Every structure is written in structure tokens, then in C-alpha cells.
Amino acid sequence: MKREMLLTLILTGLFSTIASGDEPVPTQATFLITGLHCPPCTRTVEASLLRTKGVRSVSVDWRTHNAKVAFDESQLPAQALAQRIAGTAHMMGGGMRYGGWLALKAEGTKDEKTAEAAKAALLKVPGVAKVVVYPAQESVGVLFDASGKATSTQLVDSLAEAGIKAHNLK
Numbered sequence: 001m002k003r004e005m006l007l008t009l010i011l012t013g014l015f016s017t018i019a020s021g022d023e024p025v026p027t028q029a030t031f032l033i034t035g036l037h038c039p040p041c042t043r044t045v046e047a048s049l050l051r052t053k054g055v056r057s058v059s060v061d062w063r064t065h066n067a068k069v070a071f072d073e074s075q076l077p078a079q080a081l082a083q084r085i086a087g088t089a090h091m092m093g094g095g096m097r098y099g100g101w102l103a104l105k106a107e108g109t110k111d112e113k114t115a116e117a118a119k120a121a122l123l124k125v126p127g128v129a130k131v132v133v134y135p136a137q138e139s140v141g142v143l144f145d146a147s148g149k150a151t152s153t154q155l156v157d158s159l160a161e162a163g164i165k166a167h168n169l170k
Contacts, residue, residue: 026056026070029078029152030169031085032141033065034099041091045098048088052076067100068170078102079127079150082143101132101141102152103169106159110135114164121162125150139169 033045042060045067049058054076060067071081085100109115115133118140122131127148132141142155152168159166 024072024074027073027078027152028068028070028168028170029081030103031067031069031082032101032103033060033067033085034101035090035097036060036062036065037092037096038062041098044091045085045088049081049084052081052084055081066103073151073153077149078152078155079144079148083146099143101143102155104140104142104152104155104159104166105138105169106133106140107138107165109133109138109140109164117162118159118164118166121158121164122155125154125158128155140166 033042036042036045039062042062045060046058049055049067049069054072056070056072058067058069067085069081076084082100082102085098088098090096090098106118109118115135118133119131122128122140122142127144127150128142129145130143132143134140144150156166156168
């Protein structure tokens, strides 16, 4: 009887620890990968990212040039992940480079006024080098500069301050 009670207490504690969220929920984001020249390039980028601390999973799609990445943003900010993509040795040689643009859904960026507001808000975030708005998809692409620790949360919050509802593309 005592053994059963002890086992029940241990299992209850174990399950409550798991349920309490001690393990951070990974950020799920989409990066547009530039520089992909052939299907084997996708495996090169995937392998590089999977060796990166904080990356939980990655899948690069040759057709769309999108990388779906699950990662712990407390260990690896989105900007650092984009830098890792850019730092991946290109399989075609040293003169070629990969690049990683973070894709965000930004509702209402169909019109020019909202698109410009989104660009302005994102360019204020330290580490953001360039922003491209895709009106048909109501999304934005963010290119980071070479140093910094900007997170996708900072970018989404910056858009929210500008009155634009946004989230990571998954």
C-alpha cells in the first residue's frame, strides 16, 4: 500500500512537472531561404540548422524555398537563426551564399499605407536591415543585419504597436 502511494506521488509529480511547462514551447517560424540552387541544397541547410543549439526541428522545401523551423527563441533568437543560415557553407563553393528572411503574417498590409507602417515599425527594431511587404499574402519578409539578437516576438510586438496584428508563419 505504501509503495503504491509513493509511486502515485512520484508519477503525479512527474506529470505535473511536464504539464507545468518547464520545457519551453518552441517558436515555430518560416524563413525564406535564398541561394538554394538545387534540391541537395535543402539538405545542406537542414543539416546545418539541426546542428545548432536551440533548433528542435527543421524542414526545407525546395519548391517554395521555405524552411519551417521549430526552435527555442530564449536560446536562439530569430536573428541568430538567420545568421546561422547565412553562415552555412554553400555546397556550390565559397562564392555562393544562403540567406534567411523571416516571414511574418501581417494582417491588413494589402494597402500601401499599412504596408509602409509595417516597414517603418520593423525597421525601428535593432538588427533589422530590410523589410519587404507581400500585399497579396498579407505578409512581410525581414532580413537581419550581421549582428544582434532580435526575436520574432520583438518584431510581432513592434507591428502590434503600429496597430498591425501579426504572428510567425508556421
